[in-house]
Amino acid sequence: MKKRVSSEEVKLAALKRLKDRGVTLExxxxxxxxxxxxYNRDLTxxxxxxSVQKVLEKREIQxxxxxxxxLDILAEKKLLQEPLQTIIETxxxxxxxDETLAIGLVYGYGSIALTTFGYLDxxxxxxxxxxxxxxxxxxxxxxxxxxxxxAASASGRIAHLLRDVEEGExxxxxxxxxxxxxxxxx
Numbered sequence: 001m002k003k004r005v006s007s008e009e010v011k012l013a014a015l016k017r018l019k020d021r022g023v024t025l026e027x028x029x030x031x032x033x034x035x036x037x038x039y040n041r042d043l044t045x046x047x048x049x050x051s052v053q054k055v056l057e058k059r060e061i062q063x064x065x066x067x068x069x070x071l072d073i074l075a076e077k078k079l080l081q082e083p084l085q086t087i088i089e090t091x092x093x094x095x096x097x098d099e100t101l102a103i104g105l106v107y108g109y110g111s112i113a114l115t116t117f118g119y120l121d122x123x124x125x126x127x128x129x130x131x132x133x134x135x136x137x138x139x140x141x142x143x144x145x146x147x148x149x150x151a152a153s154a155s156g157r158i159a160h161l162l163r164d165v166e167e168g169e170x171x172x173x174x175x176x177x178x179x180x181x182x183x184x185x186x
Contacts, residue, residue, distance in 0.1 A: 007059065010059065010063070010066070011056070011057070011060050011062055013062075013089055013152060014056070014061075014062035014063075014065040014066055015056065015059055016068060017065055017067065017069040018069075021072075021125075021138075021143055022130075023127055023131070023133075023138070023143070024055070024127075025049060025052050025053065026045075026049060027126060027127035027147075028044070028052045028127065028147060028150055028172070029048040029049040029051075029124050029154070030048075030051050030127075030150050031120070031125060031126045031127070031128065031147075031151040032048040032052060032151050032154045032155050032158065033048045033050060034054075034121075034126070035049070035116055035120075035151065035152075035155040036117070036155050036158050036159065036162075036185055037157065037185070039162070039164050040158070042047060043094040043158070047158065048154065048158070050148060051154035051155075051158050052151070052154045054154070054157065055105075055109075055154045055157060056150065058105075058108065060105070061105050061150065061153070061178045062106070064101055064104065064105055065104070067101065067142075068098065068101055068142030068143060068145075068146045069142065069146075070104070071088060071115075071137075071142055071173055072088070072139045072141055072142050072143055072159055073139075073141055075088040075089045075139040075141065076089075076137060076138060076139045082125065088139065088141045088142075089139055089141075091132075091134070091141040093140075095141075097154055098141050098144075098145045099121060100141045100147050101145070101146070102117070102121075102142070102143060102146050102148060102149035102159050103117055103147070103149065104115045104143035104149075104153075105117075105149035105150060105153055106149055106152050106153050106156065107155030108153070109152070109153040109154075109155075109157050109158060109160070110128075110156045110159075112156040112159045112160070113152045113154065113155060113156025114156075115150055115166060116151070116152035116155045116156060117148055117152035120148035120151060120152055121145065122150055124144065124148075124168075126146050127147060128147050128148050128151070131143050131144035131147065144176060
């Protein structure tokens with residue numbers, strides 16, 4: 001039987017990749033806060049950080065981080081074949097595979113996450129802008145979009161949970177949160 005990689009190993013590897021590339025969960029939570037505080041004045045950074053952590057529990061998101069960051073690293077080391085090497089290294093404008101990978105992250109979190117991703121892809125803020133700025137030899141063609149996808153997903157998650165709370169449905173909010181966790185396991 002083939003060796004199976006444990007979920008915990010995958011999660012830790014994805015989190016390490018983010019950290020090694022200079023992205024903290026707090027960086028992502030700041031973006032979530034900026035996106036959602038206009039709709040919820042009582043929102044806290046702690047809630048945003050918790051939402052980011054919940055989103056990062058999802059295996060598909062962990063896999064996307066591992067794949068995208070690996071491609072960025074290979075491009076930095078000039079280990080890809082042409083023309084892909086130049087396309088990824090220069091973040092070619094018509095290369096949409098990075099966005100395609102990242103947009104897949106938001107589908108579990110509704111249209112709010114989808115539209116937030118579109119906004120973040122266009123008007124890059126926070127760590128996304130820093131990653132998108134070509135400085136030195138680092139390549140972040142995939143990572144900037146992945147961070148946008150994570151932030152957008154966490155934003156969508158918060159928006160849906162907030163609606164449940166606003167409607168006085170604390171039980172429903174808890175059930176939806178548990179449902180998100182179940183989805184993350186499957």
